[in-house]
Amino acid sequence: MEIVLLLLLLFPLSGAVLNAVIGRLLPRRASEVIACLGVLGALVMAAIALVAAGKQVYDLTFLPWIRVGEFAAAMNVHYDPLAASMALMVTFISSIIHVYSVAFMRDDADYVRYFSYLNLFVFAMLVITLADNLIFVYLGWEGVGFCSYALIGFWYTKAANAEAGRKAFVVTRIGDIAFGVALALFFALFQSFSITYIDSHVSVLSTGMATVLALLLLWAAAGKSAQLPLTVWLPDAMAGPTPVSALIHAATMVTAGVYLLMRLFPLVQMAPIALFIIAAVGSITTLYAALAALAQSDVKRMLAYSTISQVGYMILAVGAADIVGGMFHLLSHALFKSMLFMAAGCVIQAVDEEHNIFKMGNLHRFLPLVSYIFLAGALCLSAFPLLGGYFSKDRILLATFIYPDSAYKIWWFLGLVAAFLTPLYTFRAYFIIFVKRPGGRQAGEVQPLPNSMVWILWPLVILALFDGLLNLPGGIGKNFLGHYFEMVPGARPDLGAPLLLEWVMAFLSGSIVVLSLILAYFLYVRRPVQEPEMRGLHKFLFSGLYLDDFYQMAFVRPYRRLSEFVKARVEEQGVERGTEATAIGSFHQFWKAAKFLWVEVDERSVDNSYTKGATEFVTISRGLGSWTSGRLSTYLKMLLLGLTVFLIVLIWGWYD
Secondary structure, eight states: HHHHHHHHHHHHHHHHHHHHHGGGOOOOHHHHHHHHHHHHHHHHHHHHHHHTTTTOOEEEEEEEEEETTEEEEEEEEEEHHHHHHHHHHHHHHHHHHHHHHHTTTOTTTHHHHHHHHHHHHHHHHHHHHBBBBBHHHHHHHHHHHHHHHHTOOOOOOOOHHHHHHHHHHHHHHHHHHHHHHHHHHHHHSSSBHHHHHHHHGGGGGGGHHHHHHHHHHHHHHHHHHHTTOOOOOHGGGGGGGGHHHHHHIIISSSHHHHHHHTTTTTHHHHHHHHHHHHHHHHHHHHHHHHHTTTTTOOOHHHHHHHHHHHHHHHHHHHHHHHHHHHHHHHHHHHHHHHHHHHHHHHHHHHTTTTOBBBGGOOOHHHHHHHHHHHHHHHHHHOOOOSTTHHHHHHHHHHHHHHHSSHHHHHHHHHHHHHHHOOOOOOHHHHHHHHHOTTTTTOTTSOOOOOHHHHTHHHHHHHOOOOGGGGGGGTTSSSSSSHTTTTSOOOOOOOOOHHHHHHHHHHHHHHHHHHHHHHHHHHTTTSOOOOOOSSOOOHHHHHHTTTTHHIIIHHHHHHHHHHHHHHHHHOOOSOOOOTTTTTHHHHHHHHHHHHIIIIIIIIIIIHHHHHHHHHHHHHHHHHHHHHHOSOHHHHHHHHHHHHHHHHHHHHHHHHHH
């Protein structure tokens, strides 16, 4: 098992390193094969590990790293059913995304950088999935953050794309600060970074300290999983290539925060206040993002807000103390959302990189297979009765409804409203894009697609439609997933709800979905559809309820104004002195100190040291390059020089 899990990590890392080092020297097809084999190899290892391990738990140490006094950090792996299912999902969906990317990026000249980052992204997510030591979890956490920044801004020559990458990096770092503080507290309290050790010793904590740690973890998860109030980076992340959107939104980054809360659930469970806040954040985010998705005209931004909403359900599951339901929905969502993003990528390429759904239309006639794939994903996202997504979402709502705290009924109701809105915005997009309507695309306006972009999605279609079989309610069938997770700390295989209540809740949820679909049909098929004017309620929803504008007004603009003011004051040659000479003199001294830190310390010391170091590195590289001229005389000179140095060292040793 140790070799299998080690290879599971090394395959994608090797692909990233090989492409980064020699990818430019290889034919394009060889670079693509290296990247795809990296994740396919990891998929094979994940499948072997899952079958071989069963329900057993493995704690392994791959790499000792640091040991100073009480502090120790090593690449420890904790492989249990939670990690096994997550690793299989990550590698399976990543493998499909990589194969899809070969066709999607067929005309992009910078394919080596793309595939290197993509492999590195998968490796970083697998580190988060398997690592038991929180230091290594944090390295994987920062790894997916860096890769998301690099891939969101992949087409950096466009200023908007580069800005979106920076925005994602900065906003997620705000959440990462809380994770760093939590790490320090964990070590101070437990003298260990081991997740398994912490989970088994949480009883030593007071309720207050458990609440503080749980809220820090929630803040970290909110940044990485784009939950309120740190949602604003994810819609802009659509600037990257569409396969990147599928990878970030389905299998990797946005699920990392939820997964962290599940791994440390025994700690979170000790803090009822934290659980309540987690449930509140999840349910409010679910409704918020569903409302914003209703008004989006960019198909990828609509799916991005949908991701925020669906991850909100997973956070709600953690707050309702049901990590089985949260993991069930995480797996279901990964299948149908990656499928939807890649189907959207097919549509976008077929209509000359157009993202606006109101400039599409009639596409079922020209892209029938893509239309069926998108329809399957839309039904699963909508939680249509008996299809994938229906049972996982319903379990979360049921867990929230039966939670002992009566205030949870509020969060259940918000989740139910979001469940009504989800089919509305999903089929709004489907009907406008694919159904025949005046002004839609005509023959000759739709470009042909490579077959591999379409056929590679069919495994996702089959699994997404039938993944509900993994965990059918007790009154219908076997609870396979629940019993598979029964060894996971804090997991409840069965919610223990009365059977009649389960049926009533299932009927209510299914009825809401069907009613929403009927409403969507009458709004977007039976009536003429035009792009709404950007005003009033539509503008409010389109802007994400002005959350981004609020941050611009409250933080970004004041910071910029303060920076401009400081710069202007520092650049002044002197300060006029008047009647308030003392106050102005103090102000002058303050800005002299600021100017010293800015000019002398930052620019002349720090910046110049980096510049000089880079220059010297280039000089040394050129010097070393002159030694590899291919001339025999040069190599003989270097051989004689090395031999001379070697003899001098020997003589010096003998002399001493």
